[in-house]
Amino acid sequence: MVYSAISFSGFIAVLLLHQIMVGHWNAFFLTQAKYGHGLYNPLRTVAHSWSDLKNALGNQQLFAKALLSLLMDAVVIGFLSSFLMRIRKATQIEWVLATQIALFFAFPLIIGHNVSPTRAGANLLPLVAMAARLGSEMQVLILIAFAFLGFELNIAFFESVLI
Secondary structure: HHHHHHEEEEEEHHHHHHHHHHHHOHHHHHHHHOOOOOOOOOOHHHHHHHHHHHHHOHHHHHHHHHHHHHHHHHHHHHHHHHHHHHHHOOOOHHHHHHHHHHEEEEEEEHHHOOOOHHHHHOOOOHHHHHOOOOOOOHHHHHHHHHHHHHHHHHHHHHOOOOO
């Protein structure tokens, strides 16, 4: 409870700082509104990525972005499914990590499809700690998926797709 109060007070402090510095307590939200962010059905966001994947077969940049998003969705859903299957044996730290993974995974899906999948991916580092609890077959599959993601991200970065 104390940690939540500290985090919340930091959020309030940022809003107050925005009011003092730029004259709008909601400056961040006004900026984000320009990008079409809002509250969306996360399943529609995933469906939008699937549609982008089908429509971008001839365009490597759009295809890579949609594929990255869907592949990251699959990896996270796999991790969370694995956690749920052995939830009774989960340690306290696994609960914390699974909660963090779920929140950082869900947030970009809820605010819309205009968010780069790579931004959310950077917040999924707890997946590494959770991977130690998986079987070696699953670890190999995830390693292959992340190797592919890394390769495609590098191509997209150097082609200025991510900027």
